[in-house]
Amino acid sequence: MPARDINVIALVKGGERYVFLYDDDSRAEALKTLGRYAANPDLSFSWYDAAVLGQKVRQHAPQANRLRSVPPADRTA
Numbered sequence: 045m046p047a048r049d050i051n052v053i054a055l056v057k058g059g060e061r062y063v064f065l066y067d068d069d070s071r072a073e074a075l076k077t078l079g080r081y082a083a084n085p086d087l088s089f090s091w092y093d094a095a096v097l098g099q100k101v102r103q104h105a106p107q108a109n110r111l112r113s114v115p116p117a118d119r120t121a
Contacts, residue, residue: 051067
């Protein structure tokens with residue numbers, strides 16, 4: 045069985061530590077988990093925290109999985 049790379053993102057907020065481990069196949073589930081944590085009023089984890097960490101998850105996606113933005117066509121002609 046081939047070894048899998050594990051991605052790690054973490055947030056230290058006051059005395060709390062939030063550490064998320066995920067592989068490339070579970071990237072979508074990691075993003076959902078960030079949202080669930082942000083929606084939980086018992087945690088200090090905010091929507092801002094979820095957005096920042098979510099951006100890091102997306103930035104570290106393998107090149108093949110990243111959405112590519114295509115610039116609009118030049119319509120000056």
